[in-house]
Amino acid sequence: MSKLKSIDEIAEKFSDNQVIMIGGFLAVGTPETLVDALVTKGVRNLTVIGNDTSFPDRGIGRLIMSRQIKKAIVSHIGTNKETGRQMTAGEIEVELVPQGTLAERVRSGGAGLGGFLTPTGVGTVVAEGKQVITVNGCTYLLELPLKADIALLKAWKADKSGNLVYRRAARNFNPLMAMAADLVIVEAEEIVEVGELNPDEVVTPGTLVDMILKA
């Protein structure tokens, strides 16, 4: 069965209350066409996991502006003042996670780990409510995995079986999220035939990808 899908077939998968991971770092490496489809469909009460809430007119920032997000799990909201306003007003919940911890939590979710010990955040508000574990005299926080119903990813090239290659700084969270969601949807700048990618250059194996859209 072909993984190449129309935007309508993809939009069918969206519904209220989903947990959605969205690749990108300040919208670089964010699948804007897939975000368009989320905005158009108007699903609500989403929990969104991503690096940041981007800018008001790009990526996750657009879902903040359209008020479709109930909770954002991100490392940074400083580039989109509306996120801070909604948070302060109690309109949305924002869980701020150190960027390295966020990346590792997504990786843990995808890798079947129950969590990991990190020195990051020890002695700060990030430690609140978390188990503190000492190993060989060093203190760590136990951080737990993140998973999602859907991952929306951006790739540079995809082959028709879903093997993905990324480009420069547009890689960021995309390969991690490809592992951590039940349904993985990719927007690719270029789609090539199976066999055209060198197996050594593939970053995300096609088996992880469910649906592919030409950007």
Added chain:
Amino acid sequence: MSKLKSIDEIAEKFSDNQVIMIGGFLAVGTPETLVDALVTKGVRNLTVIGNDTSFPDRGIGRLIMSRQIKKAIVSHIGTNKETGRQMTAGEIEVELVPQGTLAERVRSGGAGLGGFLTPTGVGTVVAEGKQVITVNGCTYLLELPLKADIALLKAWKADKSGNLVYRRAARNFNPLMAMAADLVIVEAEEIVEVGELNPDEVVTPGTLVDMILKA
């Protein structure tokens, strides 16, 4: 300062009692020239971390035969009967680690994590002496990171600044070990100028590599 070194310059770094990680899986992706140098120098009481003890005439297997190893931390010894004999006779210590746990322990060491929770090994002898942690109703073992004094790695291509590219199944533990040792020594099949590798194809950034040998 050039990272290109002679085998003699490299051998100077070896000494008794070191903890050495050696890349490879059944000797595929193992730097045989660097193992040669270890054997020739005859350093003893080594702790070796690798996937397996290979075959008697290849890779880590040769260090078993030459009796330079005090302790092996590996996932498998079945292809080298001498390892089992030495272990049973109490001549060496063998810590058998599930392969995925071994890979993750090396990764943890390199990534500055204090450990991770894995479901692998729960309810088996692997769990003995380890902390068992329950998260959201699931049971995990706390596994601890591994680090080494030296990592001996094999790459397909290296540029002169140490950026590495691997080939096919020869990648295995090499990129993980590149992160987890104080001194990282690489044997490369081909050495190219800085700038010849596409930044997107580099798997191990050159900053991690200290010494490079032409295979």
Added chain:
Amino acid sequence: MSDMRERIVKRVARFFKDGDLVNLGIGMPTMVANFIPSDINVMLQSENGFIGLGPSPEAGKEDKDTVNAGGIPVTIVPGGACFDSSMSFALIRGGHVDATVLGALEVDEKGNLANWIVPGKLVPGMGGAMDLVVGAKKVIIAMEHTTKEGAPKILKNCTLPLTAVNVVDYIVTELGVMEVTEEGIVLRELAPGVTAEEIQSKTEARLVIPAHVEIMQ
């Protein structure tokens, strides 16, 4: 390959669905690859670092870097992908492998599995087996029903050191197909000419025998 083994691996191959990612253990499980139905696309993972395990290369065309987890030269099919060992086991532990097929020394009613060590004798190490059986969505044991001496291998309780607890989903032997459930080991299929009494007589665990048991094909 003996008829007995061929029957086992042929049946195992029918567990797979189109699009599945499958990891086959060393030995008899490896042979399952030869019987995957041609109308479905199944990708094989080799835990030493790639997806897209293909057939043996022609003589003289072996590539030193392209081997399976047993060190045997293989090929990578179009659409394959290579990765490091942490990614390989992230795929395995993370539930991205749809099925794994492994041999066993012992299996028991609770789905416990022992297949990596015989104390005082063979200590090869667990390799990737512990991760595979914990992580794969479906764990299929492919083995001869009894030991060479005729002793049962499907037990009430495993006696050997465990590979993992409560992980086995299906057991396929030359006598039949069994499913491990909360209610115990359910007999799902019987090989042609084998009776429920016969398979039970060679099994220490009590088999749950439904009204309808299919013929194993």
Added chain:
Amino acid sequence: MSDMRERIVKRVARFFKDGDLVNLGIGMPTMVANFIPSDINVMLQSENGFIGLGPSPEAGKEDKDTVNAGGIPVTIVPGGACFDSSMSFALIRGGHVDATVLGALEVDEKGNLANWIVPGKLVPGMGGAMDLVVGAKKVIIAMEHTTKEGAPKILKNCTLPLTAVNVVDYIVTELGVMEVTEEGIVLRELAPGVTAEEIQSKTEARLVIPAHVEIMQ
């Protein structure tokens, strides 16, 4: 750039050694790149996913995928390498970054740092700062010595929510260079024309002043 800021970033750049991997925070720390001595090779990491951060591209040659952690178009120098966010922070947390340069709202005698949140006002989020200061081998704070209102930022105890505990190694301001040690904050260098009394008067923490203090260059 003001003379004051130029003095700070020039001095920070002299902390680096040949072969160092360095991560520069957003704002004043970014400007340090322009003053790295030409006789050493320093690679810059951009935590959004690469090593080999280079200068801005020529106008019209911007590449949408090649931006720094502030989203500004940059270039990648020959010898650069790209990776995902977990690798980026494995490098950072794992101690593979030799130095990081960041601004601060407050630093204290114990090397505690507050630079990510002003309760009730600015809540941008910590981004990668918490990982960077915990993981980098050397943490260098580059900041103006006091607030715009003239209040000390180098305190006995931080009052704002912390970024991390006991992580700061050096503080470089327009007035001098200080090292955080077990014995407290030691004054290492004074800017030309600045006296120990003056820098202490603008610092809440008690400075340890050795017999010999260099002139900051």
